[in-house]
Amino acid sequence: ALNSHDGSAAFRIITTPIRVVCANTQRAAISCARSSFTVRHTAGAKARIAQARTALGLTFKYAEEFEKAARRMVEAEMALGELRSVVDAIWPVTPNDSKQKRTNTEKRWGQISYLFEQAENQAAIRGTRWAGYNALTEFVNHEAPSMGKTDDDKRRARAARIISGSADSLMEKAFALTTV
Incomplete structure (x- = not known):
């Protein structure tokens, strides 16, 4: 989840296998994101967050598939x-x-x-x-x-x-x- 904390940019949720620890890895995570969801800081943000919860079901599926692939690679x-x-x-x-x-x-x-x-x-x-x-x-x-x-x-x-x-x-x- 990415947020500007001052409302200048939208709150973003992305699905990525990259652990964000700095601006470099954030950029890589955004460019490699398999899915994303954006919520602008507006009056309708609460409704968008509810939509995001539904969309995140797909996000978890991607993370599970990546984990399975990584596990197979560790075992091979x-x-x-x-x-x-x-x-x-x-x-x-x-x-x-x-x-x-x-x-x-x-x-x-x-x-x-x-x-x-x-x-x-x-x-x-x-x-x-x-x-x-x-x-x-x-x-x-x-x-x-x-x-x-x-x-x-x-x-x-x-x-x-x-x-x-x-x-x-x-x-x-x-x-x-x-x-x-």
């Missing part, structure tokens, strides 16, 4: 070779591609395979399809190269990429390719 093993196939499908490389692109591809693979096999935050899910999906999204959100002279500039560029939604299609494709 994923070998490193399978993850490599997913990476190659998301970022295809051909023999005619430049040496720089092939070098970048191997650097990307090194980072993603590290996240999958060794990252501390993957310990509880290591070797699962859920770990594969999380390695991919962590790479896209936190590790992927970005423009900037300083580390702070690069972090800002990554945040802008997330806020703009330009990384959404990659993460959706990662989910589709790792879901069982």
Whole structure:
């Protein structure tokens, strides 16, 4: 649920698997929302809230389906070779591609395979399809190269990429390719 608290924007309820903790994740949650309901701060707001309660029945169904998919992914093993196939499908490389692109591809693979096999935050899910999906999204959100002279500039560029939604299609494709 999102609210401006001063009445300047509508109260919004969205269905999303993204946990909102900052403006970046709020933007990602809004752009990935599977359903939403808006209530403007007007005299008819109470009636709209009653409608929202009915509409939220569908929201809970989406959340349940996402949870089932995530649970299946946690329970399904994923070998490193399978993850490599997913990476190659998301970022295809051909023999005619430049040496720089092939070098970048191997650097990307090194980072993603590290996240999958060794990252501390993957310990509880290591070797699962859920770990594969999380390695991919962590790479896209936190590790992927970005423009900037300083580390702070690069972090800002990554945040802008997330806020703009330009990384959404990659993460959706990662989910589709790792879901069982």
